[in-house]
Amino acid sequence: MTPAEARAPAKVNLALHVTGRRADGYHTLDSLVVFADAADVVLVRPAETPSLRVTGPRAEGVPTDASNLVMRAAAAMGVAAAIELEKHLPAAGGIGGGSSDAAATLRALAAMTGRAPPADLAALGADVPVCMAPGPARMRGIGEVVEPLATLPALDAVLVNPGVAVPTPQVFARLARRENPPLPDPLPALADALALTDWLAAQRNDLEPPARALAPGIDAALGALAGAPGCRLARMSGSGATCFGLFPDAAAAARAAQALARPGWWVRAVRLGAQ
Ligand SMILES: C[C@@](CO)(OP(=O)(O)O)[C@H](O)COP(=O)(O)OP(=O)(O)OC[C@H]1O[C@@H](n2ccc(N)nc2=O)[C@H](O)[C@@H]1O
């Protein structure tokens, strides 16, 4: 067995409609998901006993014990491995850091051992199924129903995390209304980035109002993005607090990212959906 590496790209919910709640308390979602060219990196090596080392610029505060989702993923595959997780993405930020790390671990371990990943991916986290094959997708159910959208146009964007960690369960718990309209079915044909952006402006992130009430820093991030020259749409991803702004091209996104930089904020110009 030789070591294997996998990238764990940031997940962005371009739209996130909460459509109901199941008897077990999990919410049903209808979400348009894309991935960014900003990522954590997972490296796995064969070992007698499982171990984890968390490195990188965003390692602080990330669990290094069995509760880390990469360790849970390895345990679910029944593989003992020495894992190195290089953190670049803010944790508890609504961009699926933990879920994407878990999915990358499963891909790396599958490459290293030849074993198949476990069937019940959602048991590791509702976002793990969509993170298994990172690409544009419509995600439904509680996250286990994933429909790839190969032709979705790519977008130039800026991600802003205002430095507040927002616990996902608290955001769901504060929803004023749990039954909301889903995305249109089927989705319309969207020829280019501008058509996609215009259409997205009429969609929602239903978790944005409860997250804003919990973490006022989100207002500042959304306001700053919306006010950046060229920004066509500013919205929160997932349960927050990371927000994204959509821009006409990579140069405008890069200029905005430079202007938005401030202490305590994580700001990145990214390309979304171009995997
Ligand atoms: C909200 C979303 C949208 O993509 O993203 P993030 O904000 O986490 O990035 C995901 O559904 C989160 O996925 P993930 O973070 O893997 O969720 P899990 O660990 O399975 O669940 C954390 C908690 O969120 C709530 N939860 C999560 C998913 C879901 N469909 N309904 C829920 O009610 C539950 O309270 C659950 O205990």
Ligand SMILES: Nc1ncnc2c1ncn2[C@@H]1O[C@H](COP(=O)(O)OP(=O)(O)O)[C@@H](O)[C@H]1O
């Ligand atoms: N590999 C991981 N990276 C980041 N956080 C992790 C990881 N594994 C477990 N966690 C825990 O999961 C929580 C949610 O993190 P994350 O998945 O990044 O957030 P979100 O669900 O908002 O996208 C964190 O507070 C952290 O304690």
